[in-house]
Amino acid sequence: MSERKKENGFIVSLDSVKKVYSSGHNTLPVLLDVSLKITSGEILVITGESGCGKSTLLNLIGGLDDVTSGIITVDSWNVTSLGEEMLTKYRQNIIGYVFQFHYLLKDFTALENVMLPGYIRGVSRKEASDRAEYLLNLVHMEERLSHFPMELSGGERQRVTFARALMNDPKVILADEPTGNLDEWNSRNVEEILFSLTKEQEKTLILVSHDRFLAGKGDRHCILTKGMLVEE
Ligand SMILES: Nc1ncnc2c1ncn2[C@@H]1O[C@H](COP(=O)(O)OP(=O)(O)O)[C@@H](O)[C@H]1O
Numbered sequence: 001m002s003e004r005k006k007e008n009g010f011i012v013s014l015d016s017v018k019k020v021y022s023s024g025h026n027t028l029p030v031l032l033d034v035s036l037k038i039t040s041g042e043i044l045v046i047t048g049e050s051g052c053g054k055s056t057l058l059n060l061i062g063g064l065d066d067v068t069s070g071i072i073t074v075d076s077w078n079v080t081s082l083g084e085e086m087l088t089k090y091r092q093n094i095i096g097y098v099f100q101f102h103y104l105l106k107d108f109t110a111l112e113n114v115m116l117p118g119y120i121r122g123v124s125r126k127e128a129s130d131r132a133e134y135l136l137n138l139v140h141m142e143e144r145l146s147h148f149p150m151e152l153s154g155g156e157r158q159r160v161t162f163a164r165a166l167m168n169d170p171k172v173i174l175a176d177e178p179t180g181n182l183d184e185w186n187s188r189n190v191e192e193i194l195f196s197l198t199k200e201q202e203k204t205l206i207l208v209s210h211d212r213f214l215a216g217k218g219d220r221h222c223i224l225t226k227g228m229l230v231e232e
């Protein structure tokens, strides 16, 4: 099945994905029946009201949480059937994450933060450092290599986060409200970099946001509402 999907050019494929959170006797159905196909190189923007399940959906695609039922395939990895070890490989090699909160390590410089995913994956210090420098250049942070997160503006931190997401050359970038904490000017600046670099680096981007402004900014737009994904 995965072979066929690859031939068809779909890098991400969700088939009837359902997610119900449960604790004790309480159950909360969040995703009822979500199916989605994304072509390699596409930018998909998903908008929806706060609490509708956008982060839940991205976490499932990113292998950070388990589906209740349904199948998720990314670059021919059946994410919904991977064991822990393969899941770690998948998260390290296939996916780049950009979250609303930057999660940069405060005692590490911008350069070191970007190097870290490479380092963890086992590449040499020199290779990680060269690539981190190259990526920080791409996000126009070449003057800030040895700054610590505290010494950077919100927009600059998100640009470092984006460079970090690209460190292991992922196929798919998942961005969860990446500009949620930024002012208008910085939001537009970070979005512009995120979108243009995604194209330049031939990545696939799924960006979720409650901000309807972003609806027209990608190649495609879907709305998540009442547990279902509706294509605009
Ligand atoms: N780990 C969890 N356990 C239980 N409920 C959760 C969990 N994560 C999110 N939820 C609930 O699921 C719904 C969707 O949350 P979320 O995916 O974070 O929405 P969004 O990102 O669109 O704001 C919310 O009602 C939220 O409270």
Ligand SMILES: [Mg+2]
Binding pocket: 054, 055, 056, 176, 177
């Ligand atoms: Mg969210």
